[in-house]
Amino acid sequence: MVREIVSIHVGQCGNQIGRAFWKEALAEHASANLDGVFDDCMSTFFRNVDNRTNRNVAIGDGRQPIYDLKARAILIDMETGPVFETNRGELGELFDKRQFVTGVSGAGNNWAHGNVIYGPEYNDELLEAVRRAAETCDSLQSFFLMHSLGGGTGSGLGTYLLTLLEDHFPDVYRFSTVVFPSEDDDVITSPYNSVLALSELTEHAHCVLPVDNASLANIVASWDSGPDLRPVGTGTSSGFDSMNSLVARLLTDLTASMRFAGDLNVDLNEITTNLVPFPRLHYLLSSVSPLPTRSSAEVFDGRTIPPAAAGFDGRPRRMAQMFSGAFSASNMLMRADPRKSKFLACGLLVRGEVVVSDVNANIERLAAELDMVHWNPEGYKIGLCSVPPVGTTQSLLCLSNNCCIMDTFADLRRRFIQLYHREAMLHHYTEFMERGGFDEALESLESLIADYAELDKASEPNDSCSRDTRVAF
Ligand SMILES: Nc1nc2c(ncn2[C@@H]2O[C@H](COP(=O)(O)OP(=O)(O)OP(=O)(O)O)[C@@H](O)[C@H]2O)c(=O)[nH]1
Ligand SMILES: [Mg+2]
Structure with a gap:
């Protein structure tokens, strides 16, 4: 249905x-x-x-x-x-x-x-x-x-x-x-x-897919002929187009398995069931591998390019590179490095014609290097969809429920506090809402940070000292 x-x-x-x-x-x-x-x-x-x-x-x-x-x-x-x-x-x-x-x-x-x-x-x-x-x-x-x-x-x-x-x-x-x-x-x-x-x-x-503009801009800036950016927040959409095409790719990859045939379909309900072990901890970091190049992004502008010329620069990369790339900080659509923190679960959605045994071998190889929470050792959810994104032959979307997101939240908290302690701009808000709403929102963020921090160190007590210093509560 x-x-x-x-x-x-x-x-x-x-x-x-x-x-x-x-x-x-x-x-x-x-x-x-x-x-x-x-x-x-x-x-x-x-x-x-x-x-x-x-x-x-x-x-x-x-x-x-x-x-x-x-x-x-x-x-x-x-x-x-x-x-x-x-x-x-x-x-x-x-x-x-x-x-x-x-x-x-x-x-x-x-x-x-x-x-x-x-x-x-x-x-x-x-x-x-x-x-x-x-x-x-x-x-x-x-x-x-x-x-x-x-x-x-x-x-x-x-x-x-x-x-x-x-x-x-x-x-x-x-x-x-x-x-x-x-x-x-x-x-x-x-x-x-x-x-x-x-x-x-x-x-x-049920699920939040966060991306940040700094990471999107970095990826776009790495494209061969340089970024197509304008100062953030002004004028028309054109400067954001390339960045937005990365977000579009995240969403089409996420849903590819629902729309196209494949050996291992992953529906959205399986994403929430498998990747969200606790209801509030539903933030999934995403990375795309290989990163689209400028030429593959041009597909979004409706220009016709031969498939072989895009995505892989004309050469299908080896699966191993594709999987390793998915865990590299430079492929993340949000500034984060999941390799340095604990995974609660991980979704690997592969598109294109691939050999299942190659996929399994790569997951086994990477699982040995990644820190999956001890109570979910098999926490890798795999999807296989045979239709690749336009202009490519293979691609991988990696969704990580990983404790490293607490660093982003802690950074946001710092920026919030900087303003809030000075009560800067506050009157614009209290015109419409109680000040208590600010304290509640801050409390909610702090408890989110604490939850991720707790899980991050839970099964590695020997490392707890170094972890404790990373997040200022
Ligand atoms: N990636 C990306 N970021 C955008 C885009 N347009 C705006 N932003 C970012 O969004 C934030 C501003 O929010 P907007 O979406 O413009 O605001 P809005 O929701 O229209 O709300 P108001 O204009 O305040 O009513 C800034 O952080 C911008 O950098 C876009 O097309 N792509
Ligand atoms: Mg607006």
Whole structure:
């Protein structure tokens, strides 16, 4: 049976990542579905609408022609720019305009404005859009939320929506892909917004896939002809396009197994079951290997390139390199080094034609080097999907539930405290919320750090002294 996913893009970042995501999703299905039929595999992300009757076409025997594809998506922003940019752009026809929820003046980089003011104000409109999307699904499996943590709308309204989804669709998984601000982010209030949003994400999401702009920018900067970046947070989306294409790749790899055939399918419910041993510790670090090159990223811009010229620079890399790369800090979409901390679980989602015995041999080789928590020695979840990303022959997405994320959280806590101790900018928030909300969010973050720290040292008492000094509580 088809298990559908409804994607929800919130704020500028969420909508811009959305554009990259839908471009890649379309490119993947176009290259895999040469007959142009609407089958189970397409139905995960898309609806097929017959324009003559304006009704959804049922999948039937999976041989129906594609009439008018519509994304299972909701586009939300409290200013009009990003959503209208999508609507005006090359993907405009893909979206049902009734699924746009927009305001006028944005949330001014203020979580409280997005959450406390816009949340209740747009509650019914949001719920109606979600209900409309859900009604067109046979068996809705998951909501994919995408937004930044640094701004006001994505972090505030995005996490308001998360609780709304939990209340009204408790059985549908909630996956949030969130962009952490970099240290030199130009949004001064981003530490506040991030900590307030994280508290909600910890309580209400099933799975969070964090990425950070510094890591995305580093990967893009390593591409041959140099980065295509603009100063963070200004102007059009173009400077973020390459970075966003990496996030898009994470999401298409994550769902490849649900959409395409393979020897070992991994559904989203298996991700949550296998990779999240404790409900609050649901932050999964991701790395992609081999890293897409600039040429493979150009696929997202709709330019045609011969598959052999992209992804692997024309040469399929050896499996061993691909697996080792997945655990290298330079391949991480979030600044972190899981090799130095304890794994609670690890997902390895392989795409392309591979030999299963090679996969197993590589996992065995790496397992000897990695520090998996002692009570989950077999904590490697493997997926094998035979369809590779467009322009490549093989790829690997590694999802790590690893204690090293506590370092990112500790760093965010430090930046939050720097502002909070001076009460800087606080009045902009207390206009809309109690100050106690700040203390609660900080407490939530501290208990998250403590939980990961505890697990990190639990089974290695001999090393506990060095670990203790790493995180300042
Ligand atoms: N990776 C990535 N980061 C982005 C993008 N657009 C904005 N950001 C980051 O997101 C943060 C700002 O959040 P926005 O998404 O612009 O804010 P918003 O959700 O629209 O909220 P308000 O504008 O305050 O109402 C900063 O950390 C930016 O660097 C994008 O397209 N990609
Ligand atoms: Mg905005």
